[in-house]
């Protein structure tokens with residue numbers, strides 16, 4: 109062991125940079141926050157090579173005095189807080205005073221600024237801290253070039269240019285949503301990517317999340333005590349294959365927060381199929397003293413003082429916003445509906461895992477039902493003694509439901525949901541080793557975006573473990589040479605796109621280990637029979653038998669039901685038929 113020595117300054121910053129400067133997008137996030145903290149209302153961002161080569165951001169904010177330029181680059185120097193009580197109710201994005209210092213320790217940074225009212229601008233370079241006059245009409249311009257030029261080990265973790273750009277784009281979208289009052293403009297490799305004029309939230313949400321999202325979105329604006337939730341939650345018809353359209357903001361700060369995500373997930377649980385992901389942009393506002401933002405250097409995690417209250421509030425607000433009109437139930441006799449409980453919740457595992465109590469009673473009702481249907485004491489409907497629990501298929505309704513008759517009465521099956529559930533279980537079982545692969549005689553060609561091309565190349569291993577063989581066939585085209593055998597008849601294009609989206613953000617090893625079930629859910633959804641497919645009675649019966657076999661896997665999943673039982677007694681009541 110060596111003697112104990114204080115670390116050199118540069119190394120301290122480089123260590124701190126490990127937490128804050130994960131990739132170009134995290135640099136960009138810090139710089140955007142600084143511009144907004146400085147009161148900017150117009151922000152222009154130029155990126156080169158995914159932000160690795162260059163990030164240049166110009167704002168029209170209040171600027172920095174010449175004599176403060178060197179301090180701005182110094183560690184633990186900030187203009188935003190000066191006491192613990194400031195920290196406890198911080199309203200600015202920044203407060204740690206270490207972003208610029210960290211960035212400057214792993215890249216070439218130049219900061220030019222013109223203090224509001226000053227007659228000229230000055231520029232400082234991080235390498236020698238030399239200050240020289242600059243040409244800048246107003247505000248501040250920060251240039252970060254050659255990220256990780258001096259830390260090759262970190263450089264190795266950078267992904268392909270398209271992926272790094274995609275992350276930058278995402279950071280910009282989040283900021284743009286958080287601050288509709290500011291104008292944003294960004295370009296990549298000198299190509300203009302987005303230009304957003306200052307707007308209200310509706311205008312910004314429409315521009316950033318798209319017309320289609322907006323058309324499906326329920327607007328929210330609810331307050332209780334000092335909690336306020338506003339924003340948009342898309343109805344389930346606009347659900348997504350991935351979690352790419354889920355935005356939560358707390359006091360204007362984009363956060364990834366389990367508590368909030370869980371509250372929203374629960375609010376959707378009744379209406380959203382388990383393998384699909386909700387789309388929303390929600391803004392929670394509360395007294396800054398009620399939330400700790402100093403949890404992680406990147407400041408995307410928060411801690412609520414009254415976490416239960418926040419959870420309940422968000423859950424209720426979103427659930428009310430989503431409460432759908434009674435729809436199909438309207439045509440039946442309302443008095444009898446209570447008896448028509450789904451016999452089991454058979455959907456897929458909801459993202460975020462198990463453990464929401466609401467589904468349990470329904471599941472046990474199913475087991476009771478199966479027990480009753482099999483029990484010799486059940487009312488012996490003639491000819492049904494050996495009938496399987498879900499009975500035999502009678503017909504297909506509107507290409508969506510399978511009608512079957514069993515001892516208790518009528519069984520209605522949502523054939524897509526049921527098949528999806530079966531596939532999911534099979535995939536899970538098969539996943540033990542590698543999924544069996546089936547080669548395609550003729551590779552399927554698939555147009556792909558830059559990001560999709562990049563993800564396919566980087567995640568070839570993960571895709572192989574999932575049973576896919578995918579290769580680039582051109583600059584914007586993928587060739588699918590093999591697919592999982594279980595999904596040989598699936599629509600490969602949609603399926604693969606959904607998978608690539610899931611794989612985009614996570615390293616391969618993690619994806620398979622931690623998110624495997626969600627991926628399988630995505631695959632099952634795309635592999636399952638689509639609505640409107642005509643099935644023969646034999647096929648329908650096969651589906652029913654597979655459902656029974658799957659249930660015996662004794663797995664309690666959550667989501668929408670795959671089938672319901674309409675007992676004869678209830679049908680009799682509907683027709684006022686005494687027995």
Ligand SMILES: Nc1ncnc2c1ncn2[C@@H]1O[C@H](COP(=O)(O)OP(=O)(O)O)[C@@H](O)[C@H]1O
Pocket residue numbers: 138142143146167169170171172179180181185186187188201202203204205206207208209248
């Ligand atoms: N775009 C900008 N406009 C005006 N001042 C800025 C800008 N960027 C940085 N600064 C100044 O530099 C300081 C240090 O920035 P930073 O290292 O990000 O720490 P923090 O944001 O936590 O204070 C800020 O407190 C602010 O005074």
Ligand SMILES: [Mg+2]
Pocket residue numbers: 138141142201202203205207208
């Ligand atoms: Mg900052």
